Every structure is written in structure tokens, then in C-alpha cells.
Amino acid sequence: MRxxxxxxxxxxxxxxxxxxxxxxxxxxENYVGMQVQLCQGSRLWPRDVxxxxxxxxxxxxxxxxxxxxxxxVFYAIYGDTKHRPLGYRLISAGAITETIVSPxxxxxPAMVLAASEIFFVHNHxxxxxxxxxxxxxxxxxxxxxxxxxxxxVMDNVVVGTEGFLSFVDEGIMPPSAI
Numbered sequence: 283m284r285x286x287x288x289x290x291x292x293x294x295x296x297x298x299x300x301x302x303x304x305x306x307x308x309x310x311e312n313y314v315g316m317q318v319q320l321c322q323g324s325r326l327w328p329r330d331v332x333x334x335x336x337x338x339x340x341x342x343x344x345x346x347x348x349x350x351x352x353x354x355v356f357y358a359i360y361g362d363t364k365h366r367p368l369g370y371r372l373i374s375a376g377a378i379t380e381t382i383v384s385p386x387x388x389x390x391p392a393m394v395l396a397a398s399e400i401f402f403v404h405n406h407x408x409x410x411x412x413x414x415x416x417x418x419x420x421x422x423x424x425x426x427x428x429x430x431x432x433x434x435v436m437d438n439v440v441v442g443t444e445g446f447l448s449f450v451d452e453g454i455m456p457p458s459a460i
Contacts, residue, residue, distance in 0.1 A: 336448020
């Protein structure tokens, strides 16, 4: 495996004791219109853990329950410059064979969290992990948007009952596609 060198309301934080001790009052006042799970310094994923490859992203996705869905779902994991997770967000939950992903929903939290990297995770309810042409086209589009914003898309990991497929590990996208 390769290494990875409408008007918003106030943000609500999901109470996930596995990922976050919760926001400070200052953080709560600063986050607007987003549902984001914070991950910094949690007992689930300590600060010294890094996403070094697709397998690490897949393990994180399993531990926080991203992949147990009968519908297609798409998540963004926001990371710092050392590939450590800052937080994650469910971007879209769709139907059995597709979901709609909007760049605005993805990149807003990245700016608020001051993330420098983004990892994508989505499932295929069919169980197959081979990326579809639509998966590849969406990833290319999101990489272009991220590049304009000075962010790095580090990987898109497809998960299913057959395991996972990392776009970077499979050579579908280059590492640190910026």
C-alpha cells in the first residue's frame, strides 16, 4: 500500500462518546450549520494515530459506524497536515444504488475546522467495492474543487461486504492529489 505523505442554523454536535468529549463553548459558537463529529484527542482515535493508507481510513470508518448502512452513504473525514482526523460528517445518504453529493456540504466544514486534508468514504450496498464511472468522475470533480480551496483530497475509500478499495492504493488517483 502507498503512504499518504438554506441559511445555516447553529451547529449541533452529535453526542458520540467514542469520538469526542464535546465542543468548548467557543467552538460551539464558531461552528455554523453543520453536523460534525469532532475527533481530536479522543480515546477512539488518539492524536498520535495517522491515516497512512486506505486500510487505516477503512478501520476508522468501521469503528465509527460509517459503513453499516443498506443505502449508499458518503462521508468526509477532515484531517490535519499530519493525516490525523479532526472530525467527520455524513455528507449524503441516498438510495440503494446512488447518492447525491454536493461540494458545498463537503467543503464548508473543512473551512470551519481549518482542515488541510479530506478523506472520502462511501459504501456500495451491493457489497462490491469496484468504483463505478460515476465514483471516479465525482472524485475528480471534488479534487478540482479542493485544489481551488488549497485542500488536499487524500483518498476515496469504497467499502462493501467484499472489504474496501482505496483510490490511492489502486492507482486511480495519485497520493495527495494536489
